[in-house]
Amino acid sequence: EDQVTQSPEALRLQEGESSSLNCSYTVSGLRGLFWYRQDPGKGPEFLFTLYSAGEEKEKERLKATLTKKESFLHITAPKPEDSATYLCAVQDNYGGATNKLIFGTGTLLAVQP
């Protein structure tokens, strides 16, 4: 059974203090790994898709990387506006036909000024 585990559950950083969020997964054939950001009272907002081990994607202060067992979301010099819940999701080869996703429970990031 496909499974996605995110750690830590919550992370508090000072502004400018870089860190990483982890997403470990077990899946029967990875078709894609997705990162989303979710603000309170809002729906998840798409950030990145990663497809194969060794791949990296960047957007502003965020960089996502992928290995065969896990993905990391690196946050460099975060700002208070980066505070949000970050969700990881995987798509396996079976669910790929309809783009179905399996989500982790997320990491709640708080960046203090």
Next chain:
Amino acid sequence: DAGITQSPRHKVTETGTPVTLRCHQTENHRYMYWYRQDPGHGLRLIHYSYGVKDTDKGEVSDGYSVSRSKTEDFLLTLESATSSQTSVYFCAISEPTRKGQSNQPQHFGDGTRLSIL
């Protein structure tokens, strides 16, 4: 922002009453999904649709039904609401991933907060 509107945004109702949530999209995307989000469980798929009148069950479909009579609208119905269905419900849309194309992500609405007393 993807053109996805969920209604109502908030609803409080009583156990045993029927409830219908609506998702409306202006993107003409083929696939639509209903999720529920609960603390400690993350987003779980309830039902999804891969075309007009084409729907299938997700991970947590018991107690829910769906209908899609038009491309733009996807309805989620709780026939007889129970307290365990108190949750935040999200609708998502996506396009099919075609051969040679990057995987199409899902895009989400802002949710409906449903409380069942």
